[in-house]
Amino acid sequence: MQRIGVFVCHCGTNIAATVDVKAVAEALGHEPGVVISQEYQYMCSESGQELVKNAIKEQKLTGVVICSCSPRMHENTFRKAAASAGLNPYLVEIANIREQCSWIHKDIATATEKAIILGRTAVAKVHLNTPLTSMESPVVKRALVIGGGIAGIQTALDIAEAGFDVDIVEKNPTIGGKMAQIDKTFPTLDCAACILTPKMVEASQNERITIHSFSEVADVKGFVGNFTVKIKKKARFVDETKCTGCGLCTEKCPMKKVPNEFNMGLDNRSAIYIPFAQAVPKVATIDPNYCMMMKSGKCGVCSKVCSAGAIDYKQQDTFIEQQYGAIVVATGFNPIKLDKYDEFAYNQCPDVVTSLELERLMNAAGPNGGTLLRPSDKSHPHTIVFVQCVGSRCDDEKGKPYCSKICCMYTAKHAMLIREKYPDTEVYVFYIDVRTPGKNFDEFYRRAVEQYNVHYIKGMVGKVTPKSDGKIDVQASDLLAGEQLHINADMVVLAAAIEPDKTARPLATMLTTQMDTNDFFTEAHPKLRPVESATAGIFLSGACQGPKDIPETVAQASAAAAKAIGLLCKNSITCNPCVAHSDELMCNGCSSCEKVCPYGAITYVDKEFRMPDRSTKVRRVASVNPAVCQGCGACTVACPSGAMDLSGFSNSQIMAEVDAICK
Amino acid sequence: MNKNLKEQVLRSSGVNVLKCMRCGKCSATCPSYDEMEYHPHQFVYMVEKGDIETLMKSESIYKCLTCFACVDRCPRGVEPARVVEAVRLAAVRQQGGNRLEPSDIPALLDEDLPQQAIVTAMRKYAK
Numbered sequence: 001m002q003r004i005g006v007f008v009c010h011c012g013t014n015i016a017a018t019v020d021v022k023a024v025a026e027a028l029g030h031e032p033g034v035v036i037s038q039e040y041q042y043m044c045s046e047s048g049q050e051l052v053k054n055a056i057k058e059q060k061l062t063g064v065v066i067c068s069c070s071p072r073m074h075e076n077t078f079r080k081a082a083a084s085a086g087l088n089p090y091l092v093e094i095a096n097i098r099e100q101c102s103w104i105h106k107d108i109a110t111a112t113e114k115a116i117i118l119g120r121t122a123v124a125k126v127h128l129n130t131p132l133t134s135m136e137s138p139v140v141k142r143a144l145v146i147g148g149g150i151a152g153i154q155t156a157l158d159i160a161e162a163g164f165d166v167d168i169v170e171k172n173p174t175i176g177g178k179m180a181q182i183d184k185t186f187p188t189l190d191c192a193a194c195i196l197t198p199k200m201v202e203a204s205q206n207e208r209i210t211i212h213s214f215s216e217v218a219d220v221k222g223f224v225g226n227f228t229v230k231i232k233k234k235a236r237f238v239d240e241t242k243c244t245g246c247g248l249c250t251e252k253c254p255m256k257k258v259p260n261e262f263n264m265g266l267d268n269r270s271a272i273y274i275p276f277a278q279a280v281p282k283v284a285t286i287d288p289n290y291c292m293m294m295k296s297g298k299c300g301v302c303s304k305v306c307s308a309g310a311i312d313y314k315q316q317d318t319f320i321e322q323q324y325g326a327i328v329v330a331t332g333f334n335p336i337k338l339d340k341y342d343e344f345a346y347n348q349c350p351d352v353v354t355s356l357e358l359e360r361l362m363n364a365a366g367p368n369g370g371t372l373l374r375p376s377d378k379s380h381p382h383t384i385v386f387v388q389c390v391g392s393r394c395d396d397e398k399g400k401p402y403c404s405k406i407c408c409m410y411t412a413k414h415a416m417l418i419r420e421k422y423p424d425t426e427v428y429v430f431y432i433d434v435r436t437p438g439k440n441f442d443e444f445y446r447r448a449v450e451q452y453n454v455h456y457i458k459g460m461v462g463k464v465t466p467k468s469d470g471k472i473d474v475q476a477s478d479l480l481a482g483e484q485l486h487i488n489a490d491m492v493v494l495a496a497a498i499e500p501d502k503t504a505r506p507l508a509t510m511l512t513t514q515m516d517t518n519d520f521f522t523e524a525h526p527k528l529r530p531v532e533s534a535t536a537g538i539f540l541s542g543a544c545q546g547p548k549d550i551p552e553t554v555a556q557a558s559a560a561a562a563k564a565i566g567l568l569c570k571n572s573i574t575c576n577p578c579v580a581h582s583d584e585l586m587c588n589g590c591s592s593c594e595k596v597c598p599y600g601a602i603t604y605v606d607k608e609f610r611m612p613d614r615s616t617k618v619r620r621v622a623s624v625n626p627a628v629c630q631g632c633g634a635c636t637v638a639c640p641s642g643a644m645d646l647s648g649f650s651n652s653q654i655m656a657e658v659d660a661i662c663k
Numbered sequence: 664m665n666k667n668l669k670e671q672v673l674r675s676s677g678v679n680v681l682k683c684m685r686c687g688k689c690s691a692t693c694p695s696y697d698e699m700e701y702h703p704h705q706f707v708y709m710v711e712k713g714d715i716e717t718l719m720k721s722e723s724i725y726k727c728l729t730c731f732a733c734v735d736r737c738p739r740g741v742e743p744a745r746v747v748e749a750v751r752l753a754a755v756r757q758q759g760g761n762r763l764e765p766s767d768i769p770a771l772l773d774e775d776l777p778q779q780a781i782v783t784a785m786r787k788y789a790k
Contacts, residue, residue: 479685
């Protein structure tokens with residue numbers, strides 16, 4: 001005979017103001033099997049939990065129903081309380097009479113009636129609850145970091161420092177990401193390469209860090225503590241273990257007309273290339289789209305000059321498989337394409353550039369050796385116009401609805417650096433708002449205005465027209481002066497919006513993590529769990545979660561590392577016991593469940609069965625790996641014969657709940 | 664502020680003026696800027712404030728070329744040209760209020776003016 005206790009919470013006035021809690025407790029007291037029904041002001045408080053514990057002991061309860069807030073809030077609290085009083089924690093059910101009742105209803109009578117129904121439903125379910133025991137699952141003490149920009153590097157270094165092995169998967173031939181392309185950093189104006197490259201070297205020299213450059217994540221299986229990841233190492237046609245990075249091949253390569261992506265296509269590189277001098281790993285890569293040997297079979301110069309014998313024109317993509325306990329996503333960002341913004345003439349005029357292109361134009365390792373020259377005629381520009389918010393804060397298909405966050409500051413930086421180096425240059429910045437929240441950020445912007453006399457004009461540029469004399473007419477609003485301006489400029493710099501890297505979307509599917517409509521990864525809680533994804537064991541680092549500057553990225557990278565370390569420290573993790581299981585006698589071997597399982601938890605086995613006529617027969621039946629199953633219930637819905645069932649949410653329990661609601 | 668007029672302009676334009684983020688790109692791109700007393704961004708803002716009679720009295724409502732550059736380039740999808748047109752309609756559709764009286768025409772005629780222009784003007788502006 002069941003002995004069930006019902007406990008109704010007031011939640012201060014959160015519930016009690018809309019639900020007559022006394023009436024609920026009274027009504028539920030008459031439900032079959034209920035031996036005690038009480039209400040209390042705060043059931044989650046110490047004394048509220050005592051009430052539950054005492055009742056379990058004194059009344060020898062076999063089941064507990066708590067009518068309170070969402071189970072997401074306090075299910076664990078009450079399960080723990082029940083366990084400490086000697087009751088199996090899975091004999092506790094929560095009826096959500098706050099989020100699903102008091103908060104959404106105004107009328108007391110209606111809300112009270114609904115609260116009673118919800119309570120009655122939980123009582124009906126708890127009648128069929130069975131004690132469940134959690135299993136332990138081991139944690140693989142190795143982490144994977146996807147993306148080798150500053151976010152990925154920082155996360156990997158921190159995890160390695162804590163004593164765990166880390167692999168970095170980077171899709172480009174070198175780690176370093178966007179920060180490697182940046183010239184100076186705001187608001188301190190220190191050189192990006194000077195602070196980044198030591199970290200890149202540190203990552204490559206750390207024995208606990210393995211860098212898989214020119215590689216991609218091909219497949220992810222498993223679950224928190226035990227992911228199996230397939231990594232595709234793309235063929236670079238150079239043996240990484242043999243190449244010494246001497247660079248002789250890149251010098252001798254006769255094909256030198258390949259747009260250099262590291263310099264944003266502003267100059268050319270050879271078909272065999274090392275992206276930049278400080279690349280890590282410093283290994284050459286052959287671009288098969290341009291290599292004459294690969295295309296026509298006539299060349300082979302690099303192979304001849306390589307004393308290490310590292311060139312291998314026949315190299316194939318290879319796959320490696322590795323187990324990981326935690327995965328950190330650090331896929332970063334890219335500036336958006338500006339093809340759709342005809343008004344800024346980006347595609348027509350080489351002297352209209354994006355801010356990232358300007359970084360390369362001003363960089364000592366850039367196409368002009370650090371001298372700012374116009375891309376069209378290599379002349380010194382005397383008037384430069386910066387346009388802010390190109391594609392940011394847009395409510396149309398062309399742009400992005402969010403603020404890209406970093407543009408105000410890097411534009412102030414660019415303007416200041418140009419005025420510092422070339423005082424004869426007039427610099428105009430067209431802004432909608434100048435957004436400088438951050439330590440020393442507004443001071444930095446004011447310095448650009450007050451000390452460097454950068455002309456900040458409130459208004460937007462409407463039209464950019466290249467003229468026949470090589471100049472550029474910039475037509476813009478000066479809203480404070482109330483006039484339309486025409487500036488005869490030499491160069492125009494567009495602060496293009498930033499967007500998540502294109503590889504992020506397919507990766508999110510592989511990792512079963514969520515993304516927002518802009519393809520930024522969604523954090524588990526916007527305020528309280530900003531570096532975890534909603535999928536256990538997957539953490540977020542850097543701009544893949546939202547636009548960020550370098551200090552913020554590094555802070556989040558370290559935070560993600562701390563979370564990953566917290567997981568890797570554990571020898572095992574407690575699994576959710578609410579997992580699927582199959583009734584082998586009912587299973588017809590149709591594979592429907594295997595197809596819908598998002599975690600790969602279901603396999604089919606051939607098993608011998610004894611038939612009614614005492615003969616034996618081999619049948620193909622489903623088998624669930626409880627360590628992999630996450631209890632989503634997809635298989636129970638897909639199973640046509642009703643063989644699949646979910647512990648804690650069995651078909652009979654759910655039907656009992658439905659009956660109780662419809663009574 | 665004339666609430667009815669504002670309501671009429673908002674309804675006939677179908678524009679949500681509150682979407683404007685005051686960047687001024689509409690006025691930056693406007694080819695008629697120098698001809699106008701009030702500029703596209705001011706139209707949007709003044710309609711938001713409900714100051715529509717001032718706009719109706721201004722010659723600016725006849726200077727908009729309806730080239731739709733502002734509509735195409737507005738980052739917020741506000742469509743300022745529709746606001747200008749709605750204010751113009753509010754002005755020309757006032758009862759009894761003709762922009763052009765037939766008796767005014769002889770004085771305006773010059774011999775280079777094509778016949779069609781006169782007919783068009785009558786169609787557009789006379790009741």
